[in-house]
Amino acid sequence: MSEASPNQPKHANHPDQMPEFEERLLLAERKDWEINEAVLQPMFKTGRGFWILVAILGAIVLWGLYAWGYLIYWGMGTSGKNRPVYWALFITTFVFWVGISHAGTMISAVLRLLKADWRRPITRGAEAMTAFALLMAGLYPLIHLGRVWKFYWMIPYPNNRFMWPNFQSPLMWDLVAIFTYLIGSSLYLYLALIPDMAMARDYTDGWRFKLYRVLALGWRGTEAEWHKLHRALGIFSVAIIPIFLSVHSIVSWDFAVTVQPRWHSTIFAPYFVIGAVYSGLSALASILIIVRRSMRLQEFLRSEHFDSLGKLVLVAGMAWVYFWFAGFIVEWYGNEPIVRELIHEEVSGRLAPFFYLQMSANVIPIILLVFKRIRTTPVLLLGTTLLVNVGMFTERALIVIGSLQRNDLPFNWGSYRPTWVEISIVAMTFAGFALLYTLFSRIIPFVPVWEIKEGRLRYTLRRIGRLLVPTAAEME
Amino acid sequence: MAKDANQSVEGSIRWALVVDLDRCTGCQACVVACHAENNMQIVGEKEAAYGRWTHWIIIHRYWEGEYPNVKARFMPVMCQQCTEAPCEPVCPVFATYHNEEGLNAQIYNRCIGTRFCGNACPYKVRVYNWFRPEFPEPLAEQLNPDVSIRTRGIIEKCTFCIQRIRRTEIDARAEGRSPADGEIQPACVQTCPTSALLFGDLNDPDSRVSQLAHSHRSFRLLPELGTDPGVIYLKGGEVNV
Numbered sequence: 001m002s003e004a005s006p007n008q009p010k011h012a013n014h015p016d017q018m019p020e021f022e023e024r025l026l027l028a029e030r031k032d033w034e035i036n037e038a039v040l041q042p043m044f045k046t047g048r049g050f051w052i053l054v055a056i057l058g059a060i061v062l063w064g065l066y067a068w069g070y071l072i073y074w075g076m077g078t079s080g081k082n083r084p085v086y087w088a089l090f091i092t093t094f095v096f097w098v099g100i101s102h103a104g105t106m107i108s109a110v111l112r113l114l115k116a117d118w119r120r121p122i123t124r125g126a127e128a129m130t131a132f133a134l135l136m137a138g139l140y141p142l143i144h145l146g147r148v149w150k151f152y153w154m155i156p157y158p159n160n161r162f163m164w165p166n167f168q169s170p171l172m173w174d175l176v177a178i179f180t181y182l183i184g185s186s187l188y189l190y191l192a193l194i195p196d197m198a199m200a201r202d203y204t205d206g207w208r209f210k211l212y213r214v215l216a217l218g219w220r221g222t223e224a225e226w227h228k229l230h231r232a233l234g235i236f237s238v239a240i241i242p243i244f245l246s247v248h249s250i251v252s253w254d255f256a257v258t259v260q261p262r263w264h265s266t267i268f269a270p271y272f273v274i275g276a277v278y279s280g281l282s283a284l285a286s287i288l289i290i291v292r293r294s295m296r297l298q299e300f301l302r303s304e305h306f307d308s309l310g311k312l313v314l315v316a317g318m319a320w321v322y323f324w325f326a327g328f329i330v331e332w333y334g335n336e337p338i339v340r341e342l343i344h345e346e347v348s349g350r351l352a353p354f355f356y357l358q359m360s361a362n363v364i365p366i367i368l369l370v371f372k373r374i375r376t377t378p379v380l381l382l383g384t385t386l387l388v389n390v391g392m393f394t395e396r397a398l399i400v401i402g403s404l405q406r407n408d409l410p411f412n413w414g415s416y417r418p419t420w421v422e423i424s425i426v427a428m429t430f431a432g433f434a435l436l437y438t439l440f441s442r443i444i445p446f447v448p449v450w451e452i453k454e455g456r457l458r459y460t461l462r463r464i465g466r467l468l469v470p471t472a473a474e475m476e
Numbered sequence: 477m478a479k480d481a482n483q484s485v486e487g488s489i490r491w492a493l494v495v496d497l498d499r500c501t502g503c504q505a506c507v508v509a510c511h512a513e514n515n516m517q518i519v520g521e522k523e524a525a526y527g528r529w530t531h532w533i534i535i536h537r538y539w540e541g542e543y544p545n546v547k548a549r550f551m552p553v554m555c556q557q558c559t560e561a562p563c564e565p566v567c568p569v570f571a572t573y574h575n576e577e578g579l580n581a582q583i584y585n586r587c588i589g590t591r592f593c594g595n596a597c598p599y600k601v602r603v604y605n606w607f608r609p610e611f612p613e614p615l616a617e618q619l620n621p622d623v624s625i626r627t628r629g630i631i632e633k634c635t636f637c638i639q640r641i642r643r644t645e646i647d648a649r650a651e652g653r654s655p656a657d658g659e660i661q662p663a664c665v666q667t668c669p670t671s672a673l674l675f676g677d678l679n680d681p682d683s684r685v686s687q688l689a690h691s692h693r694s695f696r697l698l699p700e701l702g703t704d705p706g707v708i709y710l711k712g713g714e715v716n717v
Contacts, residue, residue, distance in 0.1 A: 147588050
């Protein structure tokens with residue numbers, strides 16, 4: 001990474017050291033207390049820029065809440081939906097947020113199981129992204145209800161009418177899956193947080209001390225505690241992977257179980273999952289670049305991490321193209337009249353601008369990410385990953401809004417225009433996500449300190465002859 | 477759930493509607509009658525143009541041929557009362573279900589407005605109440621007391637005028653008999669000036685509906701989806717309207 005952190009130690013003791021090893025985080029010559037300080041200090045610095053950002057995001061959230069109140073008070077008619085397009089921007093954004101939430105588990109659970117050490121500094125940022133994106137996604141099933149004040153009828157609770165929700169409905173599967181995933185990922189985030197809460201407790205006073213003392217649950221760092229923590233994390237890593245696969249599969253079945261043309265597709269579940277991983281990993285890269293810059297975490301988030309993350313995005317992107325193509329070509333060859341009509345609308349009709357935006361914004365990043373220079377230059381990587389999410393949002397809009405405009409009986413075809421209410425509420429969830437994340441980064445250590453320290457135990461530089469070789473010790 | 481076990485049992489009822497497209501002139505009298513009978517809200521020109529009308533019967537109008545030899549074709553499409561209804565399993569709160577007379581019933585009070593049934597329905601005959609219903613005078617004076625007024629935020633659809641079915645059944649039972657064929661008339665059937673609509677029991681082999689259902693002119697809408705609709709269309713001779 002070109003920009004060197006001012007407090008990064010110079011490796012003057014090893015003049016013959018190879019430059020790429022110098023970049024390795026887990027090999028950096030730092031004392032434990034230096035790492036603690038480097039993680040904790042940015043949390044305490046809340047300058048004017050921070051409060052301006054919080055104020056702007058808070059204002060957008062408040063405006064969105066007003067729009068939601070307006071929607072509830074006047075009725076769903078204040079949104080732009082109409083008869084064939086019964087679901088629109090709300091469901092699109094719902095699918096988008098559920099997709100974003102997938103990268104957190106992908107990074108921390110899968111990579112923890114694979115013992116990929118580059119995950120260590122970015123796991124917490126990824127897990128927090130999962131939890132907050134799910135919170136935002138979870139709002140939409142409420143927002144899009146015509147009678148939101150009756151939402152509790154979807155919850156299975158004993159009542160005098162002996163009415164139970166309909167578990168044949170994919171919306172019920174959604175409710176269960178998202179709730180499970182939210183609880184699972186929050187617990188997973190919190191478990192890995194306990195040792196760092198204890199560390200922060202020992203470094204702070206005032207209200208922070210009181211907060212961290214409660215959150216640390218009396219962690220002292222004994223051998224038994226570490227053993228239990230590792231066991232729990234191991235169980236969670238394995239258990240959360242099926243949940244993470246199921247959530248977006250179920251979201252896809254909201255669409256695929258209907259007979260709506262272009263929705264009724266067997267490939268939707270894996271296609272949605274891989275699309276979620278693609279957009280989630282991209283969002284993670286974007287967020288890490290922004291946080292790294294604003295919190296001056298250059299020391300912890302190095303080019304090696306962005307390089308690996310960029311490769312993962314690249315793989316997910318190629319898989320997405322494969323699944324998209326596998327679905328598209330079968331529908332195109334199938335040549336059913338309405339599906340053909342929809343494909344024509346996309347490729348050369350009214351939906352063509354969105355289709356080509358979607359394809360270019362999803363495919364160009366794959367070409368760009370092949371180059372190491374793009375993966376390791378923060379500004380370029382930020383642009384590339386933001387482009388991916390523009391593409392993925394458009395893709396979801398095309399699936400939800402685009403497909404609904406056409407159906408089996410041509411007299412029922414329609415169109416859709418979003419209203420200010422819908423756009424405000426969508427903006428509210430984007431701002432709400434950013435706000436939660438911003439506040440989180442000042443209260444919770446953004447870099448998992450204990451994971452880095454643990455990783456550092458694994459790596460040493462050994463001299464073999466004249467060569468310095470990094471060696472990894474087997475742990476667990 | 478959608479499988480109606482009673483359907484094939486002798487003596488059970490399956491209500492059905494026959495729509496003779498050769499007779500239909502597209503006059504929309506059935507739509508007006510349906511509005512009056514079922515207390516449907518009137519959304520106004522602007523909302524209707526945006527696809528937010530609440531008609532339970534939608535007269536599809538298709539053009540056939542090239543100018544100047546253009547023919548208008550009309551097809552009234554109401555809830556098809558499918559045996560295998562795609563709308564039923566997707567409702568999270570059982571607001572729509574299948575009753576024992578083969579009807580696809582909608583419970584307005586139970587509906588929370590996810591609109592999933594509207595997306596699942598291939599005929600798109602489920603309409604949504606986008607705003608609070610308003611009945612300007614003197615329309616408010618003619619509301620049908622047998623039918624509830626639906627609040628905003630819920631889905632509604634054709635019921636085959638279940639209030640008329642029930643009233644006739646109760647009256648007939650009081651007289652110790654079953655309703656005769658043709659005795660039950662939904663508002664649209666009663667109103668149709670060309671008698672293009674006919675209502676009856678499909679499981680009664682002697683009813684006119686079941687005889688017409690076996691006519692060589694009969695077909696169902698989108699049969700390839702396997703929904704087994706209770707609305708039977710008739711289309712045969714070349715009739716210019």
